[in-house]
Amino acid sequence: MRSLYHLPLCPFSRRVRIALAEKRLDFELVEERPWERKPEFLALNPAGEVPVLVHDDGTVLSGATPICEYLDETVLDPPLLGHCPDSRAEVRRLVDWFDVKFNREVTLCLVGEKVMKRMLGNGGPDSRAVRAGFANIRIHLDYLGWLIDHRRWLAGDHFSLADIAAAAHLSCVDYVGDVPWEDYPSAKDWYARVKSRPSFRPLLADRLVGSPPPAHYADLDF
Amino acid sequence: MRSLYHLPLCPFSRRVRIALAEKRLDFELVEERPWERKPEFLALNPAGEVPVLVHDDGTVLSGATPICEYLDETVLDPPLLGHCPDSRAEVRRLVDWFDVKFNREVTLCLVGEKVMKRMLGNGGPDSRAVRAGFANIRIHLDYLGWLIDHRRWLAGDHFSLADIAAAAHLSCVDYVGDVPWEDYPSAKDWYARVKSRPSFRPLLADRLVGSPPPAHYADLDF
The missing domain is CATH 3.40.30.10 (Glutaredoxin)
Structure with a gap:
């Protein structure tokens, strides 16, 4: 194991x-x-x-x-990066987008300030960072919605590491209740599809002691 | 082209x-x-x-x-990631080390504060960040020296993207004169080998207007 x-x-x-x-x-x-x-x-x-x-x-x-x-x-099946160098480059571009840009502009500003800082005993959230996170997530949800209006999954026809990286970040932000899903129907529809995959379900059972998620967090029909 | x-x-x-x-x-x-x-x-x-x-x-x-x-x-020749999944994982681990950890703990604290901030019109360097960068780079040079005492190149027997990523970051810090090479002979010896590669030479000719590098920056025998 x-x-x-x-x-x-x-x-x-x-x-x-x-x-x-x-x-x-x-x-x-x-x-x-x-x-x-x-x-x-x-x-x-x-x-x-x-x-x-x-x-x-x-x-x-x-x-x-x-x-x-x-x-x-x-482990070749299922492929999560794509079959040719061009499609793999697109998957990796989007993984980078979420791991570097979304992480810096959203995840650290919201999850970092609200959860990690307290866990580390580094005091309360910096309200400027939280405000920046709220503003930035809208730009990212716009882009995600634009992608999903043009493609079946984020990097193309197939579910890939791009969807996994994006959903991994968004699920953390969703745990603290800070994703304005209602304003971004395309992004919400994509996230509902990811959420319903068996691979994703165990994440929805995670609970931090003293910090329960909002009711919709684990709801597949949110 | x-x-x-x-x-x-x-x-x-x-x-x-x-x-x-x-x-x-x-x-x-x-x-x-x-x-x-x-x-x-x-x-x-x-x-x-x-x-x-x-x-x-x-x-x-x-x-x-x-x-x-x-x-x-x-472009298969020369391979820069390695021949098997294990060696590629080691190269990628070290690329991540420099792109995430070294970047956050050293490059942003020194090059970011001294050069990028001025370029962006964001004022002078934050002295606390610069002091942190000076302290952190020593830990990284220790680790780099340890690797190079045990291996021919950073990730193993062959020159790889790990060496390229490390040298790319260190060359930027070296441009602002902040690498204490004399205290880290193994790291210095490795950097001299990278510096002498034809692929690296064009970087040594880079000049920022108003911010010349120290004399040793372009010297292969520094």
């Missing part, structure tokens, strides 16, 4: 959880609080960050992108 | 420049200031960021990771 060191509201860990489930690979979850800097965890990943995937044979893979690329190279 | 939209002191643009040259692909450089948000550039890359590579046939690739993965898939 593989072990995935993760944090429940970490979008990078969530990406790997969904990808593993799409590939129909069994794994057990190990919750790791990287800020505790446990020596045994740092020995696995000197960067001291989740996600880390440990295989039965001792192979250790660190980081959402290295792990997901490895899974797609070693 | 391909066109690479770039910024001279952007480590992500530098990674693509080195990778293109290692693959012996011709390209012309187009300097792009993303903060000017030119409509014709946003039409190429709606994320509004460099690097962007435009091929003769109109194919547009955005982002250092999508571009470098595409180059390695389409």
Whole structure:
């Protein structure tokens, strides 16, 4: 059995959880609080960050992108990156969009300020960052809606790591109740399709002690 | 002829420049200031960021990771990611290390504060960030030295995108004179080897108006 060191509201860990489930690979979850800097965890990943995937044979893979690329190279069905270099470049462009741009402009401003800061004992949320997050998410939902108005899935005809990365981030923001779904029907329709996939369901059962999600979080018909 | 939209002191643009040259692909450089948000550039890359590579046939690739993965898939010689999934995972882990961790803890604190902020008209450097960058770079040079004491190149026996990503970031920090090479002989020896590669030489000729690099920046025998 593989072990995935993760944090429940970490979008990078969530990406790997969904990808593993799409590939129909069994794994057990190990919750790791990287800020505790446990020596045994740092020995696995000197960067001291989740996600880390440990295989039965001792192979250790660190980081959402290295792990997901490895899974797609070693377990061919279903492909999550696409069949040709051009389509893979488009998937990777959108994964980057969510991991770098959306993460910086939305996830860190909302989930980072409201949840992670308190978890780390770094005080309350910075209201300027939260306001910026609220403004920025609308631009991203506009773009996501535009993509989905032109394509079946975010990167083209097939469900891919682009959908997984986007849904991983949005699901964390949705946990804190900050996605204005009603104003973005195309994005909402896409998210309902992702939410109904068996690979996504376990994420909807995550609960942080003392921070329950809004009622619609786990509702497939939200 | 391909066109690479770039910024001279952007480590992500530098990674693509080195990778293109290692693959012996011709390209012309187009300097792009993303903060000017030119409509014709946003039409190429709606994320509004460099690097962007435009091929003769109109194919547009955005982002250092999508571009470098595409180059390695389409131009096989020399391989820059490695021959098997395990070695590719190690290269990608280290690329992530420099693009995420080193970028946040060092590049943004030193190059971001000293060069980019002024370029953007955002005032002078934040001295706390600069002090953090000086402290953090020592931890990274320790780790880089440890790797190079155990391996020929950063990810193993072969020169790879891990070396390219690391050298791209360090060369930007070196431009502002903030790499304490003398205290890290193994890291210095590795950088001297990278610096002497023909693919790396054009970066050493970059000059920002009003901000010349220190004398050792372009010196192969620094």
